[in-house]
Amino acid sequence: MFVVVGATGNVGSTLSSLLAASGSAVTAVSRGRRPIALPDGIRHHRADLERPESLSPALTDAEALYLLVEGAGAHLDMREILRVAAACGVKRIVLQSSQAVVTRPDSPSHAPLHAIEDLVRRSGLGWTILRPGGFASNAFAWADPIRGSRMVSAPFGDVGLPVVDPADIAEVAAAALLDRSHDGRTYELTGPALSTPRERVADLAAALGEPIGFVNQTPDEAREQMLLFMPPPVVEGTLAILGTPTNSEQRISPDVAEVLGRPPRPFAAWATRNIAAFR
Numbered sequence: 001m002f003v004v005v006g007a008t009g010n011v012g013s014t015l016s017s018l019l020a021a022s023g024s025a026v027t028a029v030s031r032g033r034r035p036i037a038l039p040d041g042i043r044h045h046r047a048d049l050e051r052p053e054s055l056s057p058a059l060t061d062a063e064a065l066y067l068l069v070e071g072a073g074a075h076l077d078m079r080e081i082l083r084v085a086a087a088c089g090v091k092r093i094v095l096q097s098s099q100a101v102v103t104r105p106d107s108p109s110h111a112p113l114h115a116i117e118d119l120v121r122r123s124g125l126g127w128t129i130l131r132p133g134g135f136a137s138n139a140f141a142w143a144d145p146i147r148g149s150r151m152v153s154a155p156f157g158d159v160g161l162p163v164v165d166p167a168d169i170a171e172v173a174a175a176a177l178l179d180r181s182h183d184g185r186t187y188e189l190t191g192p193a194l195s196t197p198r199e200r201v202a203d204l205a206a207a208l209g210e211p212i213g214f215v216n217q218t219p220d221e222a223r224e225q226m227l228l229f230m231p232p233p234v235v236e237g238t239l240a241i242l243g244t245p246t247n248s249e250q251r252i253s254p255d256v257a258e259v260l261g262r263p264p265r266p267f268a269a270w271a272t273r274n275i276a277a278f279r
Contacts, residue, residue, distance in 0.1 A: 001025040002177050003058050006068030008036050010137045014170035016042055027058045052080040059088035064177050068096045074112035082123045092126035094176045099133040099188055103248045109237030128176040132189040134163045136270040139200055146212055146278045152201045153215040155222035156243045160194030162252050165265040172259045187255040192264045203268040207275040
């Protein structure tokens, strides 16, 4: 049996379905109170990582755990989470971390994830660590302005990053959970090519079949917006990656292709698959 923490997210929902389709027993864990739609055969359990003991009913006799922490996980007692997992019989953990753990090692916004990675490696459990770059699904932030005015405002319009499709992350996670040959591996997950915000808006316009305008925000304008829903360290870390990416952050990783035997999906494919959200 596999347990997926963060089962309502862009990665976790797809991962739960993939595991269930493989014939595996799956428990999907989320902390929200709203009802969630899950494929037949997937058990749902409400738990909060801030209360590790609340995970016990879901983890008992589980073979492996997919662990996604909110934010960078600074607010969590990861030692206790790992202790509870081991006590319940969990043998392996697949941790969703971040590329920035290695590309921005001194960034306050991602230092907690670095510590979590270290704890998982030293836990005595089997482990696989996934380090995705920027998500294609971050474009959902543009859904309201596209629906309302066919216009997008974003900073650093011509700076490219190899954004990754969450479906590819989910497929790599499923492979790591189902096949122990991935134990002890760390995978960096990116898309197949650099993509700028302006190009991503053009991909959405093509999928929509209508033009979408683009306004290049100043960093200060973007910062003001982001501070409405992100803590300051995360805002600064995000703006640094978006505006002045390192060579490592613009590198196209071979890991998705290595694990899945096919190239990663381009942003245009994500846009076509999700265009209903922008109509």
